[in-house]
Structure formats: C-alpha cells, structure tokens
Amino acid sequence: MNAIYDKLTKCVESVRKRTDFVPKVAIVLGSGLGDYANDIKVECEIDYHDIEGFPVSTVPGHAGKFIFGYVDSVPVVCMKGRVHYYEGYPISDVVMPARLMKLLGAEILFLTNASGGLNPEFSAGTFMLITDHISCFAPNPLIGPNIDELGTRFPDMTHVYDTDLQDIIRNAAKNEGITLKEGVYAQLTGPSFESPAEIKMLRTLGVDAVGMSTVVEAIAANHMGMKICGISCVCNLAAGMTANPLTHDEVQAAANEAAPKFKKLLTESVKRF
Numbered sequence: 001m002n003a004i005y006d007k008l009t010k011c012v013e014s015v016r017k018r019t020d021f022v023p024k025v026a027i028v029l030g031s032g033l034g035d036y037a038n039d040i041k042v043e044c045e046i047d048y049h050d051i052e053g054f055p056v057s058t059v060p061g062h063a064g065k066f067i068f069g070y071v072d073s074v075p076v077v078c079m080k081g082r083v084h085y086y087e088g089y090p091i092s093d094v095v096m097p098a099r100l101m102k103l104l105g106a107e108i109l110f111l112t113n114a115s116g117g118l119n120p121e122f123s124a125g126t127f128m129l130i131t132d133h134i135s136c137f138a139p140n141p142l143i144g145p146n147i148d149e150l151g152t153r154f155p156d157m158t159h160v161y162d163t164d165l166q167d168i169i170r171n172a173a174k175n176e177g178i179t180l181k182e183g184v185y186a187q188l189t190g191p192s193f194e195s196p197a198e199i200k201m202l203r204t205l206g207v208d209a210v211g212m213s214t215v216v217e218a219i220a221a222n223h224m225g226m227k228i229c230g231i232s233c234v235c236n237l238a239a240g241m242t243a244n245p246l247t248h249d250e251v252q253a254a255a256n257e258a259a260p261k262f263k264k265l266l267t268e269s270v271k272r273f
C-alpha cells in the first residue's frame with residue numbers, strides 16, 4: 001500500500017478509537033482564531049499528540065488539537081493549530097489533517113489564515129474571501145504516486161473555491177455588516193517574509209494576499225472532492241508597502257484584534273451551510 005495512505009488510514013483508526021462523531025464541515029483555524037472552540041458546543045477534543053503518526057506543530061500559538069462539536073446545529077471538526085511546510089514536514093504531512101477530516105466524513109473544508117495584503121485597498125484587519133489561488137511557489141502535495149483511493153491523477157482546479165459557498169459567505173458578511181473583500185491568495189513557503197521585490201512580482205501576477213499556508217490544503221482537499229471555501233485575515237501590508245519591517249508579533253496582534261469579527265463571520269457562514 002502507498003505509505004502516505006497507510007499513515008492516513010492509521011490516523012483515521014486512531015481517531016475512531018476515541019470518537020464516532022461525523023462532521024459535515026471541517027474548519028482550519030488560522031492565527032488568532034485559536035479560541036473559536038468557545039463558540040462551539042464541544043462533543044470531543046483530541047490532541048494531535050494522541051493520534052499515532054500525526055504531525056504536531058512547533059510554532060508558538062499553533063499547539064494543536066481537533067475539536068469536534070456543533071456550530072449551531074452543524075456538526076463540525078475544527079483544527080486548532082496546523083502544521084506549516086516551513087517547519088520542515090514533508091508536504092504530505094502538511095495536508096494530512098485535511099485528508100483525515102475528509103475521511104472522517106467532512107464534505108466541506110473551511111480554510112482560514114492570516115496574510116499580508118498586496119491589494120492597495122486592503123489594510124490590517126481586512127477580511128478577504130479567497131476566490132482563487134496561486135500555488136506554484138509551494139510544492140504540490142499531489143506529487144508522487146497518485147493515491148487512487150483519494151482522487152484522480154490530474155484533478156481539475158477551475159473551481160477550487162466553491163461558488164455556492166462563496167455566495168453564502170458574502171450573504172453572511174452582508175447580514176452581519178462585516179466588510180468582506182475578495183481576491184487571489186498566494187502561498188509561499190516562508191518562514192521568511194517576502195522581499196519587496198517578491199511582493200512587486202506577486203502584485204504583477206495578480207495576487208491580493210500572501211501567506212504561508214492554505215493552498216496546499218486546498219489542493220489536497222480538491223483532489224478528494226471536498227467543497228472548499230476560505231477567508232484570509234489581512235494582518236499587515238506586505239513587505240515594502242510601508243516603511244516598517246514585518247514581525248510575527250505584529251501579525252499575531254492584528255489577528256487577535258480581528259478575531260471577534262472573524263469568529264462571527266465564520267459562525268454565521270457555517271450556520272448557513
């Protein structure tokens with residue numbers, strides 16, 4: 001059997017020893033959203049450490065567990081903490097949680113993240129509905145023998161971000177009076193922030209927000225036929241767009257400040273799914 005698929009099925013078995021909860025929506029909580037569990041009627045929590053072979057994050061603020069429960073009446077599984085490629089994990093490990101949540105039953109993947117804004121209309125605290133992505137700066141998670149049990153060799157990527165889910169999120173934002181911008185997200189590997197010249201390049205390519213996550217998960221989930229949506233919280237203007245150097249502390253402070261509105265938008269969207 002394929003070693004990656006083997007590891008994945010072992011993780012599924014490990015989770016199933018602890019809960020038989022079947023989520024409909026899988027939610028990946030980005031920076032600042034860690035306490036979203038408080039908005040969930042929690043049924044079960046599983047530390048990543050307790051899942052055999054599961055990748056565990058080393059980034060401060062990303063300590064990890066799965067939270068199973070209900071947002072309103074919608075069964076969800078939330079990832080509190082994700083692993084990033086820049087931590088040194090193989091890309092197959094980075095996307096393993098998304099694959100796992102699909103195998104636990106989730107049909108929808110809701111991705112959230114913190115990003116740097118390139119679109120001049122954005123500022124710290126802007127929410128951006130991800131309408132498309134640029135993936136070619138990070139390794140494609142589907143490289144290697146295709147795992148036929150998960151999906152096809154050459155998946156179509158025309159509508160990675162589901163248009164119906166996008167409409168639902170737009171309506172939720174409108175109802176809550178939350179301003180929601182839209183745009184293209186690019187994942188770079190990090191962990192260094194981009195140089196001003198790289199940001200200029202990305203702007204030329206049509207990128208609106210840049211970060212170090214999300215796209216590889218979206219590719220793996222699309223491969224498996226999940227419906228995907230994503231919102232990025234712009235935490236800073238990208239390198240070279242202001243005179244200030246970028247810091248992780250600044251990103252986290254902006255993410256924390258935006259969190260209450262972000263959580264509201266998340267809940268109001270998921271309720272409507």
Ligand code: HPA
Binds near residue numbers: 212
């Ligand atoms: N670049 C990449 N990732 C980020 C940024 C950024 O400016 N801000 C938050 N995450």
